[in-house]
Amino acid sequence: MSEPRAVGRALPRTEDRRFLLGQGRYLDDITIPGALEVCFVRSPHAHAEIRAIDTAAARALPGVVAVITGADLAGEITTLRMAPAITGVRPTEIAPLPSDKVRFVGDPVACVIACDRYVAEDAAELVEVDYVPLPAIASMAGAAAEDAALVDATVPHNLVAEESFSAGDPEGAFRRAAQVVEARFVQHRQTHLPIETRGIACVFDPGREHLTVHTGNQAPHPLRTALAARLGLSESQITVISPDVGGGFGQKIALLREELVVAALARRLGRPVRWREDRLENLLASLHAREETVTVQAAVDGLGRLLGLRARIEADMGAYCFFPANYMMRVVGMILPGPYRLRDYAFDLRVHLTNKCPAGPMRAPMAITSWVMEGTMDAIARALDADPVEIRRRNLLEDADLPYVTATGERYHSISSRGTMEAALDGLDYVAFRAAQAERRDRGELVGLGICNVVESTTYGSAFYKAAGIPGSGHETATVKVEPSGACSVAVGLMTSGQGYETTLAQAAAEGLGVDPGAVRVLIGNTDIAPYGMGARGSRGAAAGGGAAYLAGRRLQEKVLAIAAHLLNRNSSDGLALEAGHVMQRAGGGLQPSGLTLADIARVAFLDPLGLPDGMEPGLHVTTSYDPPPMTYSNSTHLCAIAVDRVTGMVRIERYLAAHDSGTVINPLVVEGQLHGAIAMGLSGALFEELVYDDQGQMLSGSLADYLIATATELPAIELIEHARPDAMTPLGIKGMAEGGVMGSIGAVCNAVADALAPLGICIDSQPLTPARLSALIAAAKRA
Amino acid sequence: MTQHAITLDVDGERYELAVEARRLLSDVLRDLGRTGVHVGCEHGVCGACTVQVDGAPMRACLLFAVQLEGQAIRTVAALGDNGGLDGLQQAFHDVHGLQCGFCTPGLLMTLDALLRERAELDEATIREVVSGHLCRCTGYDNIVEAVQLALRRRAKAA
Amino acid sequence: MKPRGFTYHQPKTLDEALGLLAASDDAAVLAGGQSLVPMMNARLASPEIVVDINRLASLDAVRIEGDRLVVGALVRHESLIGHPLVQERLPLLSSMAETIAHWPIRTRGTIGGSLVHADPAAQWPLAAVLLEAEIELQSQGNARRIDAADFFEGALSTTLAAGELLTAIRFRLPSAGHGAAFRLLTRRPGDYAIAMAACVVEADRPRRLAIGGVEPRPLDRSGALDGLTTVPEMIEAACREVTPMDDPRAPADYRRRVLAQLVGDCLAEALRGQAS
Numbered sequence A: 001m002s003e004p005r006a007v008g009r010a011l012p013r014t015e016d017r018r019f020l021l022g023q024g025r026y027l028d029d030i031t032i033p034g035a036l037e038v039c040f041v042r043s044p045h046a047h048a049e050i051r052a053i054d055t056a057a058a059r060a061l062p063g064v065v066a067v068i069t070g071a072d073l074a075g076e077i078t079t080l081r082m083a084p085a086i087t088g089v090r091p092t093e094i095a096p097l098p099s100d101k102v103r104f105v106g107d108p109v110a111c112v113i114a115c116d117r118y119v120a121e122d123a124a125e126l127v128e129v130d131y132v133p134l135p136a137i138a139s140m141a142g143a144a145a146e147d148a149a150l151v152d153a154t155v156p157h158n159l160v161a162e163e164s165f166s167a168g169d170p171e172g173a174f175r176r177a178a179q180v181v182e183a184r185f186v187q188h189r190q191t192h193l194p195i196e197t198r199g200i201a202c203v204f205d206p207g208r209e210h211l212t213v214h215t216g217n218q219a220p221h222p223l224r225t226a227l228a229a230r231l232g233l234s235e236s237q238i239t240v241i242s243p244d245v246g247g248g249f250g251q252k253i254a255l256l257r258e259e260l261v262v263a264a265l266a267r268r269l270g271r272p273v274r275w276r277e278d279r280l281e282n283l284l285a286s287l288h289a290r291e292e293t294v295t296v297q298a299a300v301d302g303l304g305r306l307l308g309l310r311a312r313i314e315a316d317m318g319a320y321c322f323f324p325a326n327y328m329m330r331v332v333g334m335i336l337p338g339p340y341r342l343r344d345y346a347f348d349l350r351v352h353l354t355n356k357c358p359a360g361p362m363r364a365p366m367a368i369t370s371w372v373m374e375g376t377m378d379a380i381a382r383a384l385d386a387d388p389v390e391i392r393r394r395n396l397l398e399d400a401d402l403p404y405v406t407a408t409g410e411r412y413h414s415i416s417s418r419g420t421m422e423a424a425l426d427g428l429d430y431v432a433f434r435a436a437q438a439e440r441r442d443r444g445e446l447v448g449l450g451i452c453n454v455v456e457s458t459t460y461g462s463a464f465y466k467a468a469g470i471p472g473s474g475h476e477t478a479t480v481k482v483e484p485s486g487a488c489s490v491a492v493g494l495m496t497s498g499q500g501y502e503t504t505l506a507q508a509a510a511e512g513l514g515v516d517p518g519a520v521r522v523l524i525g526n527t528d529i530a531p532y533g534m535g536a537r538g539s540r541g542a543a544a545g546g547g548a549a550y551l552a553g554r555r556l557q558e559k560v561l562a563i564a565a566h567l568l569n570r571n572s573s574d575g576l577a578l579e580a581g582h583v584m585q586r587a588g589g590g591l592q593p594s595g596l597t598l599a600d601i602a603r604v605a606f607l608d609p610l611g612l613p614d615g616m617e618p619g620l621h622v623t624t625s626y627d628p629p630p631m632t633y634s635n636s637t638h639l640c641a642i643a644v645d646r647v648t649g650m651v652r653i654e655r656y657l658a659a660h661d662s663g664t665v666i667n668p669l670v671v672e673g674q675l676h677g678a679i680a681m682g683l684s685g686a687l688f689e690e691l692v693y694d695d696q697g698q699m700l701s702g703s704l705a706d707y708l709i710a711t712a713t714e715l716p717a718i719e720l721i722e723h724a725r726p727d728a729m730t731p732l733g734i735k736g737m738a739e740g741g742v743m744g745s746i747g748a749v750c751n752a753v754a755d756a757l758a759p760l761g762i763c764i765d766s767q768p769l770t771p772a773r774l775s776a777l778i779a780a781a782k783r784a
Numbered sequence B: 001m002t003q004h005a006i007t008l009d010v011d012g013e014r015y016e017l018a019v020e021a022r023r024l025l026s027d028v029l030r031d032l033g034r035t036g037v038h039v040g041c042e043h044g045v046c047g048a049c050t051v052q053v054d055g056a057p058m059r060a061c062l063l064f065a066v067q068l069e070g071q072a073i074r075t076v077a078a079l080g081d082n083g084g085l086d087g088l089q090q091a092f093h094d095v096h097g098l099q100c101g102f103c104t105p106g107l108l109m110t111l112d113a114l115l116r117e118r119a120e121l122d123e124a125t126i127r128e129v130v131s132g133h134l135c136r137c138t139g140y141d142n143i144v145e146a147v148q149l150a151l152r153r154r155a156k157a158a
Numbered sequence C: 001m002k003p004r005g006f007t008y009h010q011p012k013t014l015d016e017a018l019g020l021l022a023a024s025d026d027a028a029v030l031a032g033g034q035s036l037v038p039m040m041n042a043r044l045a046s047p048e049i050v051v052d053i054n055r056l057a058s059l060d061a062v063r064i065e066g067d068r069l070v071v072g073a074l075v076r077h078e079s080l081i082g083h084p085l086v087q088e089r090l091p092l093l094s095s096m097a098e099t100i101a102h103w104p105i106r107t108r109g110t111i112g113g114s115l116v117h118a119d120p121a122a123q124w125p126l127a128a129v130l131l132e133a134e135i136e137l138q139s140q141g142n143a144r145r146i147d148a149a150d151f152f153e154g155a156l157s158t159t160l161a162a163g164e165l166l167t168a169i170r171f172r173l174p175s176a177g178h179g180a181a182f183r184l185l186t187r188r189p190g191d192y193a194i195a196m197a198a199c200v201v202e203a204d205r206p207r208r209l210a211i212g213g214v215e216p217r218p219l220d221r222s223g224a225l226d227g228l229t230t231v232p233e234m235i236e237a238a239c240r241e242v243t244p245m246d247d248p249r250a251p252a253d254y255r256r257r258v259l260a261q262l263v264g265d266c267l268a269e270a271l272r273g274q275a276s
């Protein structure tokens, strides 16, 4: 294989131009003449029986076309049955709109369809719902209480998933231990907060019986499959077109109720219908995430080496299961050990239903794992009065340990955690930092350093899903085409929501095909154009999508060169190559132009098929599927240096460094951007964001003045150090990345604050690290 | 609902419209094809809807279109250099100052106004101004860098 | 998040505006709209009549009258930052204005709107109390002046009567060579403050200190400083009889803790800045 040329270049993105000129086409920008707009009527109660819904006044308002309730939709849409064949998971069902009771504040109970959103909101206020309030479950503790009310009558004790895992001999490890270190990690409720909220616009063509769906979605094909099943249509009767997407972060993957109802209404009314979620709805009732608590016990020897680990994982699923209830927590349990040597390991998990907004995966759904593992390393260091870096060195997997199969069966073949850690520590000058820290501590300053090693599971292959007992596939498919003029395109079923696929997939396909990346147009986000794809989830875009695009390109290059060889009267294509669209032939020591171009070949392939080698099909197109290895990992080490103000409790980030091994990088500019964004999201979540419910289940964070996210003034300049080791198993050595930054920054900043406050005897076991909380802890420590 | 007859000056074009008083400027501009005016919160916090009114950046979601008769409204559609990117846009492109692009037009309108007022800016001031806009994708570093790059290029060209 | 319908008026004269306000008992004045419109979009406010005062140019002026700096109700936060009279005679106002929200909000939001909105954590009510301002109110056929201390009643509540328009605020100008300082604590720059303090020190008058964001309305704590000489004593006295609010933004004990620091920093800076 020749040296990569298209891959690895820091090309500014193709898609930028339209966004910068204000010519992006996000959902709201798609004009659909005559489209009606909807507004959902939502529950003001956390838990209440619906006695009656009176829509008469709303229907009478001029401009209102219809008002629909759950009962109206019963025959039109099937319920969502979430019943994976996994032991320990309770099956649940979700109706399109609830008609018996509401389960959280914001639960949609009716839908107004009107000439525009203004009128729809007017009418929504006129819908009268007769509720009988029920006791509300507002926390995991409340859900588990002896006499707790049931969020779902079919789920006893509100316990929707429960499972245990054990590998090796944890009991033995704890018997052998010199010391057992315990720690607790409480993560709080957050939400994805894409700046463009969710939405959908649907057009039903009654003659063709075809539904066209415009919706900013990260996984258009799976969405189409779900829509077809719920609406009783065939997949080929639905086209899902994902326009430009203003951020997703996991909130725009699953088929949620609002989108489903709007699609059904377009069919029922025979008129285009659209809905764009407003910010209040987005905060109150879209998807929430991350409310999890993990408690660990670590058995260690006298040197702080980890002998065994027991973890108890609990999660708050909210009111409904739009995802298999154990799915995220099982992955948390599986990947928890991260880059550390560990044989004897057990975890159990419990997932609770509560009267709060349903939870779903958010960028780095397993983010808590790095905080837990790295916080545990720090706890061990503190218990032994040892240097936290030294403790990590004693436990980290070294190159010599690879390939390594973890206690949960994960196979690491190309991680380089020791390497990224040492690179990051060098970048910071660890020894000098500790010396300066000691001096500043003597002056009374609260200064801390947080270290976080991350192993990010980026790309789930089909074998992983099978092993984890989760229905799903990890393959991705790409079609690379050359048109008669020589114009190239690659179509993939992924959809971008800012990750730059229009640039990176072009680079990957161009690399395979042998053309300039600028010559490849990327066709994504349309189920009629792209082959079925599993969508942009996790960090699979690069390895799965990029891998498929590259392989399809390469196969098409083979055909191009076979035709070229024929035209050049050569016996085989050996010694031929396609470079920047020119057929090159080996001559002397190097490659010389043959005089043929891709356009020449395309002309023959399409318009002069008799000029092709015997038996060859006309045309130039290849569709290839690629199923990545069971799991691909990238890794990184994050260092965060902070100072805490003694009085105000404000955390100031003084330095932030990350050394990352993202394998072969398709586009360094894009990778750097993903790291920045992911790190920002983690820091913002740990320091600022918090969805607060009171004990009645009322949500108190219904505006962006209450739900704070970090801005340019709170976030640090981020220093990145590349420490790349190509993956041994994927095409080109791509590893993928996009979530590790979230994992690393949460762990690093939490550990940094813990380090800063440790001299006061303060233990940091929960987020968010708000100034008021830290200030109270410091004040209490001073009094003690 | 009563319709008000108004004349709006948007990006140098005059529009005679009949609008309901309650219609937000953000919605009306979008109806006029200025879909670069993005709606992200409708309570003034996110900044995605920011436009310029008589040269000053303002939240279009907190203005009613009826209020703006006779005032010059500029949206992202007025930026650019003969259909190409202007200096600030080019800098955003070159240093990867945008990802999903949803926050970008609002930021551009504020930063364009800023660059018209000031020839030099330190990083703290740039961060302060950028902090009036929420971006969920970039972590802001590259946005700050884009402003610095645009300033440097402009100084060199002068 | 779209507002309910309303009837819109854009008066060209003050009389016309006052007439419109007098004619309805459900009319709202629309100034910068940076507080009113978010509430209307969320349907938390839905006046029947909206009287847009943005065309009343007479309310958009800053001038000096004797020992008073008179600021018209319609003056935008942003234009106070760089105003020459403010910079020369009362730069404190400029540094306070800089901390209000963000640029695209400051270009529109007005001082009058902020005073009438009376958010406990807003900068202008604090400045009004600190600088012993008088507030000018007009209604049809009537005009009155009221001391700022009597204008603010509680959180989002003032003694503005139905039909009244706030036309100007008259800040007392401290003497030349005065020292002044303002401190606030926010989670992020531009957020409403968790607590704030402002202070003025003059050679010939008692020291002035006011605190905001802590109780439902700005507090004048100047009296507590009488006769004290050291900053620690003053901090203690100033914070003693304060009952901080307890809300999701900050618990009461947190407000109390940070207030002491803000007050101390503020006093120290103002004393340093005096006639140097």
Ligand SMILES: Cc1cc2nc3c(=O)[nH]c(=O)nc-3n(C[C@H](O)[C@H](O)[C@H](O)COP(=O)(O)OP(=O)(O)OC[C@H]3O[C@@H](n4cnc5c(N)ncnc54)[C@H](O)[C@@H]3O)c2cc1C
Pocket (backbone or CB within 6 Å): B043, B044, B045, C028, C029, C030, C031, C032, C033, C034, C035, C036, C037, C038, C053, C073, C099, C100, C101, C102, C105, C108, C109, C110, C111, C112, C113, C114, C116, C117, C121, C122, C123, C124, C160, C164, C165, C166, C167, C190, C191, C192, C193
């Ligand atoms: C994101 C964001 C952040 C903010 N942060 C801050 C901050 O940190 N500090 C701060 O102080 N403010 C902040 N604000 C509020 C801003 O300062 C507003 O401009 C101010 O509170 C209200 O002024 P306005 O001119 O916009 O008034 P409007 O919104 O037009 O009116 C507010 C209220 O006052 C009444 N009113 C207005 N003018 C008059 C008048 N002349 N006579 C009688 N009644 C009148 C209105 O009827 C209404 O009830 C923020 C706003 C936003 C959107």
Ligand code: FES
Pocket (backbone or CB within 6 Å): B038, B039, B040, B041, B042, B043, B044, B045, B046, B047, B048, B049, B050, B059, B060, B061, B062
């Ligand atoms: S939409 Fe106007 S500021 Fe968010």
Ligand code: FES
Pocket (backbone or CB within 6 Å): A195, A246, A247, A498, B098, B099, B100, B101, B102, B103, B104, B134, B135, B136, B137, B138
């Ligand atoms: S680029 Fe996505 S919100 Fe800024």
